[in-house]
Amino acid sequence: MVILITGASHTGKTLLAQRLLERYGYPYLSIDHLKMGLIRSGYTTLTPEDDDELTDYLWPVVREMIKTAVENRQDLIVEGCYIPFGWRKDFDESYLESIRFLCLAFSDSYIDVHFDEIRSHGSDIEHRLFDEDLSSDGLKKDNNAMIRGFRDAGEQVLVIDGDYEEAVRKAEESFSDN
Numbered sequence: 001m002v003i004l005i006t007g008a009s010h011t012g013k014t015l016l017a018q019r020l021l022e023r024y025g026y027p028y029l030s031i032d033h034l035k036m037g038l039i040r041s042g043y044t045t046l047t048p049e050d051d052d053e054l055t056d057y058l059w060p061v062v063r064e065m066i067k068t069a070v071e072n073r074q075d076l077i078v079e080g081c082y083i084p085f086g087w088r089k090d091f092d093e094s095y096l097e098s099i100r101f102l103c104l105a106f107s108d109s110y111i112d113v114h115f116d117e118i119r120s121h122g123s124d125i126e127h128r129l130f131d132e133d134l135s136s137d138g139l140k141k142d143n144n145a146m147i148r149g150f151r152d153a154g155e156q157v158l159v160i161d162g163d164y165e166e167a168v169r170k171a172e173e174s175f176s177d178n
Contacts, residue, residue, distance in 0.1 A: 005079040007104035008142035017079040031080025055082045063090050070098045085149040103150045105143045107161040
């Protein structure tokens with residue numbers, strides 16, 4: 001099985017991937033690691049701030065890695081924000097039956113109440129070098145874009161509006177029925 005986890009920045013994609021790795025032993029691919037490897041190696045002139053362009057640049061590579069994992073019957077978790085809203089169109093049904101998807105997002109009210117806490121957990125799994133520009137308004141804009149985009153595409157979006165740990169636990173358990 002391939003598990004795709006996406007969402008806006010700071011929603012816990014990497015945390016959920018890490019928990020799934022620990023629970024099921026599935027390796028995971030951080031699209032951020034791929035992004036930074038390509039940027040730092042000079043294989044692209046894109047920068048970490050070029051989000052839309054990075055999705056277009058990275059997705060074809062990630063898509064083919066997913067296909068390879070499915071073809072080889074290998075389990076894999078892929079996490080990152082560079083998964084396009086219409087990702088399903090890139091796979092026929094024989095692949096889709098082996099792929100599970102989840103988008104994590106925060107509600108505006110959750111951000112209003114928990115912004116400082118969200119920011120304080122930004123480096124729980126990965127050390128963020130640059131987080132000074134994170135704002136409540138920016139976080140709301142990014143989360144709302146993810147919610148709209150993936151819901152419009154017919155995808156499952158877990159909107160976190162209450163207890164964060166409970167929501168992540170339920171997300172983790174949602175993959176156990178396979």
